[in-house]
Amino acid sequence: MQVDAKLAQNLFKLDKQAHIAIDQRICATLCTRRACIAVCPADLYEINDRGQVVVNWEGCLECGACMICCDNGALSWHYPRGGYGVQYRLS
Amino acid sequence: MEKVECIVVGGGLAGLSAGYGLASAGREVMVLERGDYAGAKNVTGGRLYLSPLRAIYPELWAEAPFERPVARELVSMVGDGAQTTIEIASQSFSEPVPQSYTVLRARLDQWLAERASDKGAMVLPNMKVDALLREAGPDGSGRVIGIRAGEDEIGADVVVIAEGVLGLLSSSAGLRAVPKAAHHALGFKEVIELPSEVIEDRWHLNPGEGAAQLFIGALTKDMMGGGFIYTNKESISLGLVIGMEQLRSRRDDLESWQLLDEFKQLPSVRPLLAGGTVLEYSAHAIAEGGIDQVPQLLGDGYLLVGDVAGLSLNALLTVRGMDFAIASGYHAARTVVRALEDKDTSAAGLADYESRLRNSFVLRDLETSRAIPMLMENPRLFSHYPDAVCRLLAELYTVGPQPTGKLSGRILRAARRDFISVATLKDLWSFRKI
Numbered sequence: 001m002q003v004d005a006k007l008a009q010n011l012f013k014l015d016k017q018a019h020i021a022i023d024q025r026i027c028a029t030l031c032t033r034r035a036c037i038a039v040c041p042a043d044l045y046e047i048n049d050r051g052q053v054v055v056n057w058e059g060c061l062e063c064g065a066c067m068i069c070c071d072n073g074a075l076s077w078h079y080p081r082g083g084y085g086v087q088y089r090l091s
Numbered sequence: 092m093e094k095v096e097c098i099v100v101g102g103g104l105a106g107l108s109a110g111y112g113l114a115s116a117g118r119e120v121m122v123l124e125r126g127d128y129a130g131a132k133n134v135t136g137g138r139l140y141l142s143p144l145r146a147i148y149p150e151l152w153a154e155a156p157f158e159r160p161v162a163r164e165l166v167s168m169v170g171d172g173a174q175t176t177i178e179i180a181s182q183s184f185s186e187p188v189p190q191s192y193t194v195l196r197a198r199l200d201q202w203l204a205e206r207a208s209d210k211g212a213m214v215l216p217n218m219k220v221d222a223l224l225r226e227a228g229p230d231g232s233g234r235v236i237g238i239r240a241g242e243d244e245i246g247a248d249v250v251v252i253a254e255g256v257l258g259l260l261s262s263s264a265g266l267r268a269v270p271k272a273a274h275h276a277l278g279f280k281e282v283i284e285l286p287s288e289v290i291e292d293r294w295h296l297n298p299g300e301g302a303a304q305l306f307i308g309a310l311t312k313d314m315m316g317g318g319f320i321y322t323n324k325e326s327i328s329l330g331l332v333i334g335m336e337q338l339r340s341r342r343d344d345l346e347s348w349q350l351l352d353e354f355k356q357l358p359s360v361r362p363l364l365a366g367g368t369v370l371e372y373s374a375h376a377i378a379e380g381g382i383d384q385v386p387q388l389l390g391d392g393y394l395l396v397g398d399v400a401g402l403s404l405n406a407l408l409t410v411r412g413m414d415f416a417i418a419s420g421y422h423a424a425r426t427v428v429r430a431l432e433d434k435d436t437s438a439a440g441l442a443d444y445e446s447r448l449r450n451s452f453v454l455r456d457l458e459t460s461r462a463i464p465m466l467m468e469n470p471r472l473f474s475h476y477p478d479a480v481c482r483l484l485a486e487l488y489t490v491g492p493q494p495t496g497k498l499s500g501r502i503l504r505a506a507r508r509d510f511i512s513v514a515t516l517k518d519l520w521s522f523r524k525i
Contacts, residue, residue, distance in 0.1 A: 006372035035339035083217035
């Protein structure tokens with residue numbers, strides 16, 4: 001089953017502002033292993049056609065794995081504002 | 092700045108337990124939860140060990156919205172093309188009362204929030220705390236005096252920090268270290284809807300009873316961790332726990348989410364899920380550093396409870412955290428009640444919290460399991476041994492066109508090949524510590 005289809009089952013309350021920001025300078029120059037792509041269980045990180053890592057933060061499950069695993073502090077990661085982001089109904 | 096007696100940051104089980112305890116003792120307490128409701132941001136594998144908690148808040152548990160009492164424990168070793176499952180069904184799991192229950196957090200946490208509100212706690216959803224306020228002191232190490240949430244600042248005699256495993260607030264305030272990959276695992280799971288009778292048929296359960304099935308071996312591709320299935324009333328929770336350090340250090344292009352798909356496709360797992368519909372997909376970090384990673388538990392004006400205090404324990408066969416969360420919230424509440432009566436909420440006035448945890452199962456069980464996190468770094472535990480057990484048993488059960496030979500000879504041959512080696516002896520020597 002595609003991750004997208006699974007995420008579509010979740011209840012998300014989308015904020016207008018992103019809660020994850022990538023410092024492209026750090027990411028492009030210091031990072032060699034792109035841990036964010038490997039760890040994110042929601043498959044939100046990808047490399048765009050300019051070779052930059054980008055994140056589709058809207059589907060974030062808020063586990064924090066990318067932040068913990070990022071080697072060089074390229075990620076600025078916060079929880080979404082109160083009442084926004086994923087709202088688990090079961091889990 | 093407005094002021095209340097106690098602020099609890101986070102409405103998960105630890106925070107709500109503290110809130111319930113404080114409100115029950117008549118103290119003024121505000122529980123701030125960033126989700127739409129308590130439990131909206133929480134994930135469990137899920138099973139709660141209730142036995143350690145029955146003496147804590149004994150009035151609470153009869154009405155709790157648990158899913159199923161766990162009557163059957165299964166451990167599946169997954170090898171290359173073979174699987175071995177051990178089933179343990181013991182009266183001691185259920186009698187005189189069930190020792191553990193499967194749970195879903197959105198239900199459990201909302202229920203506990205209601206109980207805390209009944210006692211007079213103000214449980215406020217949609218309130219994300221942005222910072223802990225500290226009194227100016229030398230090197231910024233002053234007393235915690237309240238919180239900031241957006242534009243609002245609220246003061247408190249005591250702040251109970253129950254913000255969860257990531258500890259963003261406490262680490263930026265310098266109260267604990269930033270979480271490291273080496274000490275954390277990624278847990279992620281699906282909740283899959285299945286009719287109650289189907290669940291009972293597939294896991295051989297009496298009506299209403301539940302099963303917990305753990306998987307160890309090839310499914311994590313040599314990485315620390317394993318899979319799990321917990322049966323809920325009308326759904327199952329199926330997921331994986333994988334060490335973050337191993338996950339981020341792989342040299343192939345493996346992505347975490349792919350492992351879950353492969354897990355579901357195992358020949359022994361797929362039939363268990365047939366006809367099921369995915370209802371939700373969730374993920375959470377898990378602290379697995381053991382007692383060595385438990386930070387300083389208290390200071391002037393604050394206490395750490397639950398996951399943010401590193402109070403969780405993966406002992407391979409038993410995985411605990413929610414019982415530690417509720418117990419730490421309880422002990423925090425008892426401590427704070429006393430400190431408020433004595434009008435001393437400094438570190439000295441709150442020191443009893445740590446002694447209480449040291450005398451309770453929380454830090455005792457973490458202490459006796461001190462060696463486990465180090466042991467779990469041994470990749471042979473997650474690859475070689477499950478595979479070797481499966482290979483040995485599969486061989487013993489195989490009848491081919493050729494004469495099979497003596498059973499004892501076949502066992503010895505397999506033992507020499509897979510179990511008698513310097514590496515195994517070393518592993519055995521390290522296992523003595525657990």
